[in-house]
Amino acid sequence: MSRTTPLCQIGLIGLGVMGKSLGLNLADNGYKVAAFDLDTDKVQGILSQDEIERGNQDARIIGCSSFEDMLSQLEKPYLIILSIPAGKPVDIVCAKLLEHGISQDDIVVDTGNSLWTDTVEREKQYNGKFIFFSCAVSGGEVGARFGPSLMPSGDQAGWARLEPVLEAISAKVDPKSGLPLVNNEPGNPVKEGEPCAAYIGPTGAGHYVKMVHNGIEYADMQLICEAYQSLRTALNLTPKEIAAIFREWNKGPLNSYLIEISAEVLDQDDPITGKPIVDVILDVAGQKGTGLWTAMGSLEIGSPAMAVTASVYARCLSSLKDNRIKASGILKGPAVKTVPESEKQAYIQRVHDALYCSKICAYAQGFELMKTAGEQQGWDLDFAAIAKIWRAGCIIRAVFLQSITDAFNKDKALANLLMDDYFAGQIEKFQENWREAIVDGVRLGVAMPCFTSSLSYYDSYRSETTAANLLQGQRDFFGSHTFERVDEPRGQFYHINWSAERDIVRLK
Template identity: 50%
Template sequence: MKTKIDIAVIGLGVMGANMALNLAERRFSIAAFDTNEARRLDTAKRHQALSAAALTTVASLSELIDQLATPRCIILSVPAGSIVDIICRDLLAAGLQQDDIVVDTGNSQWRDSIDRAQTYAGKFNFFTCAISGGEMGARFGPSLMPSGDKKVWQQLKPIWQAMAAKVNPVTGTEIVRSQVEHPLPEGEPCAEYIGPIGSGHFVKMVHNGIEYADMQMIAEIVQFMRQILTMSAVEVGAVFRRWNKGKLQSYLIEITADILLTVDPKTGQPLVDVIMDQASQKGTGNWTAREALVLGVPATAITASVFARCLSTQKTIRQIAAVQLTGPIISTDDKTLWIDKLADALYCSKICSYAQGFELMSAAEKEHNWTLDYISIAKIWRGGCVIRAHFLDDISKAYQTEPELLNLMLAERFTDSLAKGQLSWREVLAKAIMQGMPMPAISAAISYYDCYREADSSASLIQAMRDYFGGHTYLRKDRDSRQSFHYDWHFGSGEQTAEH
C-alpha cells in the first residue's frame, strides 16, 4: 500500500510554495496543488534541490484528498475573500470528511473566519492561522497566530511549531536563517495558540497596524535627517546600521539601512530617491483603525499612519499645494546635535504605538470574551514577522512581571525610558513643526503619552457643551459616578438630577 501524505498545501503562490518547502524540509510529506501548472512545476523543481521529505504535486482536489492520511490536514494559501469558500465547497465535493482540518492562512478579515467556522461546523474543522514574515518568513520560519478549536490546535501544534521561526531562549533574539542548512536550527518557536476562531487574525491585524506605525515613524525620522539635517541617504543608512545594534534593533530598522544604502543602477542616485512617494496599502491598517474606533481605543499613532498613507497618494494636489501654501523658511542644523535625540524620539514613539496595539487587543478580549496571552503574543512576534525586534522580549518580560498591566507605558522599564527620552522627543517634534515638516505619527504618539499623563483633562468642557446644546447630562467629580446631572442653561432653574 502506498504511504499516505502528511499535509496538503493549496495555493502555490509566494507564500504557499515557500510554506510547502519549509514543511518538507522539516520532514513532513507534502501534496501541493495549484490550478496554475507552472506554479506546480516550479515548486517541484525547487524541492528537488532539498534534502527533505517527499513533495508531490497534484492536478486535482480529488487526487489531493485521496493521497492524504486521515484525518486530513489541508493548508489554504489563497487570497482572502470568496475564493476561500469556493475551495472549501470544492473540497467537500471531492470527499472532505467531518474530522478533516482546513486551515486558512490567508489575510482574511477576522469576522469572516468566525462566519466560516459556523458555516462549516459539522462538515469539517475550519481553523485559521494568520501568518507574518513574507516570502522569507514562509520559507525559513514565519510568525504564526493560530486560532480555532483548541483540540484541533493540539493536532496542528507539532507541524506549526516546526515550521515557525525560532528564537534563542537565552537572548530572546531570532535565530536568523536565510538559506538551506542542516541541521536545522532549534529554539523557542514563534507559534502559539491565540484563542477562539478569529482571534488569531485579529491579533495579526493589530500586528499590521503596529507595522504601519513603525514604518511611518521611521520614515518621519529619515525625512528629518534628510531635510533638516541635510544628510545623504548613505549617511542616514550608516546611522540606522548603528541603531540596529542597540535599543532600536528590529527588522524594519535593518531593512531601512539596506534601502538607504542601495543605489539605482540607472541613475546612480539612491534608489529611495527615485521611488514615487506614494505608499499603497492592502487594508489591514484600515481594519485596525476601524476596530479602534468601534472599541473606543485611542490608537492615534496607528490611525495617523493609515491617514499618512492616504495623504501620500494625493501626489497631484500635494504638488499644487507645495507651491501655493506658505510654510516657514527651512534652515539646516548640525546633525551631531540631533542623532541621539532622534533615536530617543523614535524609541519613545515606538513604545506608544505598541501600547496602543496591546490596548486594542485588551479591549477586543473583553468585548469578545477571549482570553489572550500577551506574554505569548509578544514572544511569537520576536521572530519571523515584519515587526520582529528585541524590544518585544522587553514587552513579554513586562507582562511576566505584571500580568494585569493596564497599559504598556506603565511598565517600569518603559516608564523609565519615556521619562529619560521625553525631552529629546519634544525637541525633535518642536523642531519639525517650526521647520514645517510633518510628523503625523510621532506627534500622535506624544499626544497619546501626554493625554494619559493628564489626570484632569479638557473633556469636562466638551461634556458641558454637550449638555448645553443637547441635554446629554454629565457626571460630577464630587458625586457618585452612577448619578447623572443636567444643568438648565437656558431657563435658569439650575442643576437637576437626570432621570435614567
C-alpha cells in the same frame, strides 16, 4: 493496484509566493506535502524547487492536478493548509473540498490575511462539516520559507493536532537573549530555541492579533520614515549617510527588522540612473487594508490607537500626489534652515530618542487595543506569549519585544505598557529629546503625524484631568447629552436646563 509511495501528511492549496515558501518549509521539517494550485505553472514551480533543494532524497512534495487528486494523496483525517487570497476564494475552496468528501474530523487551515470577523463566521458556517482553523502568518516570503511568526486560533482539538506542525515550521528565538536564531539554508531548519507559534485563543482571535500586528507595523514604518525625513531635511544628509545612522541605531534599543531593511533601502542605488533608489521611488504608498482594519476596529471599540490611525492617514495623503505637487508651489512653510554642524550629533540623538519613545507608545496602543477587544470577545489573550512570538519571523520583530514580554510576565493584568516600571522609566529618561525633536520638526516644516500623535497619546494618558469636562458641557448644552460629576459616584447622570433657569437635574 497497490500504492507504492506513502501518503502525504499535509495538503497545501495555493502555491503563490507564500504558499510555495510554506510548502518548502514543511518539507524541510520532515512533512510530505500534496500541493495543488489551479495554475499548473505554480505546481511545477514548487516541484522544480523541491527537486533542486532535496538533491538525491526522495520527493518531499507531490504535485496534484485537482482537489480530488490532492485528497487521494493524503492520510486521513485530512490536514489541509490554504494559502490563498482572503475573502471569497476561501469559501470557494472550502465548498470544493466539501464536494469531494471532507468530513467533520478533517482540518482546513486558513493562513491568509482574513478579516477576523469573517473567520468567526466561517467557523460557525462549517461547524460539524469539518474543523475550520485559522493561522495568521507574518514574515513575508523569507519568513514563510525559513520560519514565520504564527498566530493560530480555533478549535482546541484542531490545535492539539496542529501544534507540532506549526511549532516545527515557525521561527525560533534564543530563550535567554530573545534574539532570532536564523539559518536561511534550505534543508537545514533551526530546531533549537523557543518557537514563534502559540495558541492565541478561540476562532478569530489569531486573525485579530495579526490585524493589530499589521497596524503596529504601519505605525512603526511611518515613524521610521518620519525620522528619515527629519534627518534629511534638517541635516542635509544623503540617503547613504542616513543608512549608516540607522545601522548604528540597530545596535541599540531600536534593533529591529524594519530599521535593518530601511538602512538597506537607503543604501541602495538605482541600477538605471545611479541615483539613490529612494529618490526615484514615487512617494505614493500602497496598503492592503489591515492597517485600515486596525484603525477602524480601534474606533469601533473606543480604544485609542492614534499612531496607527495617523500612519493610515499618512498613506492616504501620500496618494494625493498631483494635489501635493500643485500645493507645493502655493502653500508656504517656514524658511528652511539646516542645523549647524556643531549641533548635528545632538540632533541625531534627539530623533533617535523620539523614534524610541513614539515606538513605545505605538506598541502600548496596539496591546491596549488587543486587551479591550479580548475583554469584549471573551478571549483570554496571553500578551507575554504574543510578544514572544513576534520576536522573530515577523515584520515587526525586534529586541524591543523582549522587554514587552518581561513586562507582561511580571504583571499579566498590566493595563498599559506605559504603566510598566521599565517603559515608564524609558520615557521619563528620553522624553525631553522626544519633545525637542518634534519642536525641531515643527520649526522646519517637517510633517510628523506619528511622532506628534504618539506624544499626544502619552500626554493625554498621563493626565488625571483632560478637557473632556468642557466637551461634555458642550454636548449637554446643545444636545442634552448629560454628564457625570466628580463629586458623585460614576453612573449617575445630570443635566442643566441651559435655556431656562439653568438649574441642575439629576436623572434617574
